[in-house]
Structures are given as C-alpha cells and as structure tokens.
Amino acid sequence: MVSYLALYEAANKALFSVGEAEQAKANESMEEALQLVEGEMMRLTKGKTLFGGDGIIGYLDIVLGWVGYWFKFGEEAAGLNITTDSTKYPAFVSWTxxxxxxxxxxxxxxxxxxxxxxxxxxxxxxxKIAE
Incomplete structure (x- = not known):
C-alpha cells in the first residue's frame, strides 16, 4: 500500500502550497499518490465496496477515511478538484x-x-486564500 505518510504529505502540499508553480507541482504529487492509492484499492478490494468487504469496514478503510471526507472540503476551500475525478480515480471515488x-x-x-x-x-x- 502507498505510504500513508507520502499521501498525507502530498495532501498537505496540495492544500497549502502558495504560488502557481508550487501549486502545480503539489497537485502533481497528490495525483501521483492518488494513482498509487487507486491501483492498490483495485488490487486489495478485489471488486468489493470496502477494504473489509461489501459493507464491512476494514483497517484500511479507517486509515484512508479522512481523504474521502476531510480533503474534499480543503479542496473546495482552496479551489482545487483532485480527489473527486471519477474518470481518473473510479475506485477511489466509488470507495469514498x-x-x-x-x-x-x-x-x-x-x-x-x-x-x-x-x-x-x-x-x-x-x-492560501484571500478574504
């Protein structure tokens, strides 16, 4: 599974980077981390809706749960749209x-x-944003 710390760091950079070049680089890092998460989700869930199985919460569901809820509000506040793209991350969006x-x-x-x-x-x- 993708390093939790790497995902957390990529998320923080994507949310809190200031400046166009820094933001583009941070978004790219977050997208790379999500691509790894996407691949691992497809491999580990084996077609089930959650890591623990259909309707069963597993350890990885709890570990990644913050990304599916908390990060979307950070994205909205920062004017980003990374984690909700179902064409790039269908397993992640469905799991969320x-x-x-x-x-x-x-x-x-x-x-x-x-x-x-x-x-x-x-x-x-x-x-990150102005009043």
Missing part, C-alpha cells in the same frame, strides 16, 4: 461514496458546513 454512506461513519462526521468554514479559515490564515 460507499464508505461515507455507512451509518456508523455518516452519523459521526462533522457537519459539512462547519468543516468547510474551518477549512476556509485555515486556508485564510496560512495565506
């Missing part, structure tokens, strides 16, 4: 949908509006 629809997960996530507000505040404070 199934994972986030599980009652155990869905009922315990922070409200979307609040998470987007916090994401925008973080982006503003780090200089």
């Amino acid at each position: 949908h199934h994972f986030l629809q599980l009652p155990l997960i869905k009922n315990n996530l922070p409200p979307p509006g609040e998470l987007l507000r916090v994401s925008r505040l973080v982006m503003l404070r780090c200089g």
Whole structure:
C-alpha cells in the first residue's frame, strides 16, 4: 500500500502550497499518490465496496477515511478538484461514496458546513486564500 505518510504529505502540499508553480507541482504529487492509492484499492478490494468487504469496514478503510471526507472540503476551500475525478480515480471515488454512506461513519462526521468554514479559515490564515 502507498505510504500513508507520502499521501498525507502530498495532501498537505496540495492544500497549502502558495504560488502557481508550487501549486502545480503539489497537485502533481497528490495525483501521483492518488494513482498509487487507486491501483492498490483495485488490487486489495478485489471488486468489493470496502477494504473489509461489501459493507464491512476494514483497517484500511479507517486509515484512508479522512481523504474521502476531510480533503474534499480543503479542496473546495482552496479551489482545487483532485480527489473527486471519477474518470481518473473510479475506485477511489466509488470507495469514498460507499464508505461515507455507512451509518456508523455518516452519523459521526462533522457537519459539512462547519468543516468547510474551518477549512476556509485555515486556508485564510496560512495565506492560501484571500478574504
């Protein structure tokens, strides 16, 4: 499986890079990391909706769960669109949908509006976006 640390670092760079050249390089790194995740998801899920099986949460589902929910709000706040491209990452997008629809997960996530507000505040404070 792709290094969790490499994915986390790529995500942080994609979300918090400032400047056109730095942002392009960071987006490329995030896309490379997601391509690795995509390949591993296809290999490890073996056609099931989640790593643990259909409707069964596995360890890797929990480890990667933040990407499917939290990162999309960071992307929206930063004006990016990386993790939602179903043509590039069909397994990842499908997995995200199934994972986030599980009652155990869905009922315990922070409200979307609040998470987007916090994401925008973080982006503003780090200089990623302007007021």
